[in-house]
Amino acid sequence: MIIYGISSCGSVKKAIAFCKKYNLDYDFIDMREEPVGGEKIDHWLSYVDIDTLFNKRGTKYRTLGLKELDLDDEDKHRWLIEENLLIKRPVIEHNHGVSVGYDEKRYLDLFCDK
Incomplete structure (x- = not known):
């Protein structure tokens, strides 16, 4: 499993703590140090929709003033590539696909033996 995020993100810290x-x-990729490009984002979008991946609740969304721009899906896609901090975290690639955001119950169902 590969966890993508930033090391200071609370949700990423929870996901790593869950794995431990x-x-x-797991492997951890810090998107501040190793930004992801369009190919990786397109791969994730084959599993989740753009509104799941695009973080409208984060600081970066507010500081860039994106709410006022009424972005369509194509615009969101461009912004995700240009500014990785708009990606909802963590993004986890695993055997079953891709999961976005921290959700302990979902993680238990996906990653732990019953």
Whole structure:
């Protein structure tokens, strides 16, 4: 499993703590140090819709004034590529696909034996 995010993000910290608690192997990619490009974003979008991946609640969204621009999906896609901090975190690539955001119940269902 690969966790994409930024090390200072609370949701990313929770996802990493979850993996450690349940002894799950993972790699962490800090998107500030290794930004993701359009190919990776398109891959994620084959599993989740753009509104799931595009973070409208974050600081970067507000500071860029994007709410006032009434972005369509194409605009959101361009912004995700240009500014990775608009990606909702964490993004986790795993055997079952891609998960976005921290959700302990979903993680238990996806990653832990029943």
